[in-house]
Amino acid sequence: MPDNVTRGHDIEPTLTAVDPADEYLNPESADSSWEGVLTGENSALQRTVDPDTQPGIDDFADRVAFVTGGSRGVGRGIVRALLRRGAIVAIADKYPEPIDLGEDADPTRLRSYQLDVSDREQYARVAAEVKRDLGEVTLLFNNAGIADSASPSRMSYQMWDHMLGVNLGGVYNGIQTFTPDMIESPRRCHIVNTASEAGLVAGGSGFLYTASKYGVVGLSESLRFELAHHGIGVSVLSPGPVATDIVENTRRLRPAEAGDHTARTGQMLDLVHEILHLHGLDPDLVGEYTVQAVESNAAYINTRNTTTELLRQRTDAIIAAMDHAQDFFETSATKV
Template sequence: MNENQGSRPWEGRVAFITGAVTGIGLGVAQAFADAGMRLALSYRNEDDRARTAEWFAGKGYEQPLFLKLDVTDRESFAQAAQRVVDHFDEVHVLVNNAGVSVFGPTDEATYDDYDWIMGVNFGGVVNGLVSFLPRIKASSGRRHVVNVASMAAFLPGPQAGIYTASKFAVRGLTESLRYNLAPHGIGCSLCCPALTRTNAWASATKRPEQFSGSGFAPAREGELEQFGTAFEEGMDPYEVGSKILAGMTEQRGLILTHPEHGPDFEEIHEKMMAALPQEEAPAGRLRIEQLRRDAMKAAEEGLVIKLDDLT
């Protein structure tokens, strides 16, 4: 099959998406299915899986390979990756989407708070990469990795310290990984959605028993539901999925889905520029930093960069 086939360049490509039967993950799955892709979808809830299967049946599409998966379970993730290859022969696209949105004052957080939120939001991405990258490298044709973070990867908040840390971590990992995958002909994108019409606000009600020792005070009656009303104003998940698909097609390293954050980025830029010391840097340091910039450009063009290239 020609991978550059007109307006459907991803037709026939096999994608694995985590957290794929609700919210953004489902929006991505639906957009990918409309583009002719074959899908393996991870899920936790049987009712959500059944509703997703009904959507595919109603569209007359091939049923996805559904895999029940806790993304923090490394052994199960490795088994899922093997099942995808056994079922489809190859796998071309990985979308690390699964996550939890849990908030509370960072100064009151416990180890359980850190371990749960970081374990899902960052550890789940790590597990996806370790399990799937060897299999994606072994496949052929158009391939891509998308790590779904959040605008919290750029914008911290007083109630979102650990959540923000997890998304900053995904951002840093993905921006570096892009340079490593380019020589293999594999695209890599960081997607940072903002407010989307999902039930992410309810994550705090799904805390596993082994992480029950939270330092965050229990939500007041109706507090989470009131917070959830903000999500009703959010972008449709299918639109987010369509923008991810377009970003992959255009080989964009950064996929921003929401246009309303221009003022935030302008403020970040101004603060960073203002924080730079107004003084001349010595020639040696300038040379090293220019080598770094040159290496990044070369890596993006597909060259393998080694430590020797940085000095």
């Protein structure tokens, strides 16, 4: 059995854990059909550990956690929940701010670092500082994000790069930076990536934001399978409205080359900000709920069920399209 299957984790794979690029794509295999590649005996899914059977994290004390966007909002709620459990926390934020830790938290177990999550070189430097200052990171919360918007008539490469660079690229940069050491760690590790309900159902959040959050969901779902045999859990947080200042923070971070918002977009963002503070959840509760999900190794972390019907409609539409395609190609094949 390959060393990297059991190193320090005592995890027994379903068959033999291999990288998805290995022999299961061999055209000489018994079942080289597309269905066989995906779900057959030699498929990657069959050859990796089932992530849903793996334990969560129950020993937070003295673990080092890295939380991006940890100075405010949901990130601050996650930080407080981790400190209550005895973790050592590194906050990474573009504009770090002092936070009220509450009476039960030990401020000596918290350190802040300035970080633009879209800057890969800075990310590597900060990660090295954290390792030197605090030790090995075994809990990663890729939480930093922005909620900007642009109408299709005013789309630009600058806005695409800005939105995707923070919301998706920032998540990937965290994974790329810390996962190699997590793979080598003798301890079980966990990653939480913050997406949004907009990453589950396209609606009124704008195409840029929606694209970035769909990407986070897909990245998280894939890595949950591909990192399971390394003893690394992966969860995706897709919250509904939370009472944060993400809209105002986003305005502050908007690149100058992107130009000003249109009056209509500005009004929409004002409305979103108001809705978040009138109807959004307490970010501390969301932070506590997120860390509890890490304890149970939950795949999905959601904060309400009001999009259930929309999700069902989307899934039904996709299945209907698949059925239509199957009928078309089966019928057409007999005529060619």
